[in-house]
Amino acid sequence: MELSLATRTVGEHTVLEVGGEVDVYTAPRLRERLLELVDGGARHVVVDLGRVDFLDSTGLGVLVGALKRLRAAGGSFALVCDKEPLLKIFRITALDQVFPLHPTVDAAIGTDPAGTGV
Template identity: 60%
Template sequence: MDLKLDHRTEDRLTIVEVEGEIDVYTAPRLRELLIDLVNKGNFHLLVNMEKVDFLDSTGLGVLVGGLKRVRAHDGSLELVCTQERILKIFRITGLTKVFGIYASVDEAKEAHGKDK
């Protein structure tokens, strides 16, 4: 399955919907989208990974790259993910300490609202 990307802005939070496989072939498209969003002034990003079937270290690299870019603007990049096979990759690499990971978009929005 290829990678499908979509995004919308709710309040100050830009929600990026990702569906499919994020690997060495498709990750550049996600990278371009994140860079484009930051360049257009969207510094609070929430990446919804619930429909991601596959994620490798190339995809992790893109997410870390996005996090670095938003942090340069005092922004945030957080994730929605409950799939064990995806969470496992974050745990193996220690990135659970780097990203805020939420169980749902609503939960992330609520936490984000409290931070404002």
């Protein structure tokens, strides 16, 4: 499935919903969109991976790049992911210790009343 990207704003957060396959071919488009968001002034970015079917090292590299860029700009970057196959990828690469990972967008932006954020 092709990459899909959709952006919405929730309070001070910019939520980027990603769907489809993020790989060596499609990752440059994700990188470009994240750069546009940061250049456009977004400082608190949440990337929702809920509809991602496939994520490879290139996609992970792009996400780490965005995390570093936002931290350097005094912002924040978080991921939403609750699929076990994707979570395993984060664990195996130790990137689960680098990214704030949340099960839902509400948990990522801090409005989850039940406090079930990871």
